[in-house]
Amino acid sequence: MEANRGPLKGLKVVEMGTLIAGPFCGQILGDFGADVVKIEDPKSGDPMRQWGRSLPMGLSPWWPVIGRNKRSVGLDLRTPEGREIARKLIDQADVLIENFRPGAMEKWGMGYEALAASNPRLIVARVSGFGQTGPYAGRAGYGLIGEAMGGLRHITGEPDRPPARAGISIGDSLTAMHAVMGITMALHARERTGRGQMIDAALYESVLAVMENLVTEYDLTGYVRERSGSILPGIAPSNVYPCAEGEMILIGGNGDTVFARLAEAMGRPELAADPRYATHAARGANQQELDELIGAWSSDWKLPELIEHLEAAGVPCGRVFRAPDMLENEQYQARQAIVEVDHPVFGKVKMQNAFPKLSETPGAVRWPGPGLGEHTEEVLAEIGLSTEAVAGLRAKGVV
Template identity: 80%
Template sequence: MGPLSDLTVIEMGTLIAGPFCGQILGDFGANVIKIEDPGAGDPMRQWGRSLPKGHSPWWPVIGRNKKSVTLNLRSPEGQAIARTLIGKADVLIENFRPGSMEKWGLTYESLAAANPGLVMARVSGFGQTGPYAKRAGYGLIGEAMGGLRHITGEPDRPPARAGISIGDSLAATHAVMGIMMALHARQRTGRGQVVDAAIYESVLAMMENLITEYDITGYVRERSGSILPGIAPSNVYPAANDEMILIGGNGDTVFRRLAETMGRPDLAADARFVDHAARGRNQAELDEIIADWTRPQALDALLALLEDNGVPCGRVYRAPDMLTDPQFIARQAIVETEHPVFGKIRMQNAFPKLSETPGEVRWPGPALGEHTEAVLAEMAGLDEAKVAALKARGVV
């Protein structure tokens, strides 16, 4: 019973941008009813480097805490049933190409006429308006247009990706923020509204001072690899046995502690490194000095030494490290749940943590259409015979 347990959410759409939005709401108790095509369902059910036992390791996460209902939105009967379900919902999420909902007769205006309090979150590549609105907009395009791709990677190589679908996830997270704002406004007005979350704008919102810096100084930020230009020391450094350590010592007092820990207190008084600006100008030289100190040392000993002296540091985590780390364990950042095919599986927990009404992983992604009959009976008043007839016609 999370803080959103009084909300009913209809999730339409596929892959990550819309479904991650539904995942977050479901984690905190919302009754999320996911509408999927009766054929293959959400393509996320087939994603992954491999499909152990014929099932995707992606789907248990992004499909968690949701109910799966199959419904053919391209058929008039399916559209009518969708309209009935949406009429009893608080929130509708969709991430189809703009124009699809309108083509199916599911415009916000018509839906809100029957359900004035409806909040409709529309997640797309470029938003619902503007000359690019109807273009296909995947996350990688939004990441590039929003400025992230150009500044990610090594200076002498083409732009790199983050390694996850960060553009989609950012758009979904901003959509959740918009949903909660719209629900708050509904308490005063009684009316819902449309939340328009574009992937490229969600990425742009994270770009810190990139636009303003150019506007004022003409400086175009470029790829800088593992550093932020002018912020030093703050980098990844080598340790013994080909391991790596991150050290952040760019504050004046922290840098003095780092220099003393290195047995080089003179560095803090050196004109090249005496303050933030000087260290930024001599970043590469300072990084070489620190790397020469870290390179021969064992990672665990190095971490302990720096931690004892109050210098921010850390290892570069991989999945195995996360599963055994005491901080992850103490805060239950990773939880175990039961999957009908895989058995016990682990995944990241609901976040952020709330002290009184925390979120939780109640169940992993359901089987395709697992809740069709129950939901249609409860919300649309359809008995088994009617659902069977719809199945026979390919509507569900």
């Protein structure tokens, strides 16, 4: 197990979230050294323990990643005893992450004001579909709804087909990242004020935050951005192009100087001076024609040779990576972008490393997602519960 050198070493975090948005927030904090105590239902645990297209050896391949670097405590929050223990853990914590529907924590007597009264330095990250206020606050909000309301779904996919999804739970992940940003900002503010605060991270707003100029463009011009498939309208050339043997290559040559290098590499240097392609605006206006011209040229090349040719010419390009490509790639290997972690059942399991890389206090994957309730006795002992007391709680189904 790798030693904890992370910048958040010593930070105590209680995670009360399930599924992706809250737990990914906890994963990031744990990756960078925080002591993340994950509270789970002692009977079923986080649903992520069962998620996955396949279940090798009956276990989810998702859980080792999103549960990594955390300590699991089984605790039934529907019982008074469970909530009392949770309050004791939170009273000693720096950060609480929760992604219940707004109002649930208040119903349990654990709203922000109540928690801050006994732990003024506490930072509470509240993750939800629509935020803690407004007419939609009480609605159930999954990632796909946030992606749609934030504008991402409408512009994703082919123009003649219904909106598509990104292939991952991008809305949940963006919300987790915004929650982490809020937590780190609140920690900095706490250094000055001595007090914590609440972070209200909404799914739809986290998606909206990365929508570039979508709203502003409509406000100023009335243009509503639509689905455009693999291109960005008016940005050319920047697309996926065919190669020999059914392979594909991504080429980005939309800058004037880069396009000139691409034209030279194609053996068509005159294209850079052609009025149809000489400027950014001209290439955008003739995007389809230009893409067809490049595709006709690229289709005669095998992918490895074409990448080598374009790299020598200084043209941004690359293959469309799949998991096998990642495991074999020299750049991934040189930077240890994928690590191999000991697992009690799988033996070894590969997963993405902790990002970004810090030069002095790097993050690390110290252990994969733990067994349900694996650390219950250990964590509860830290708040003064004896082995006998934990055994009694276990007999009652509280832990």
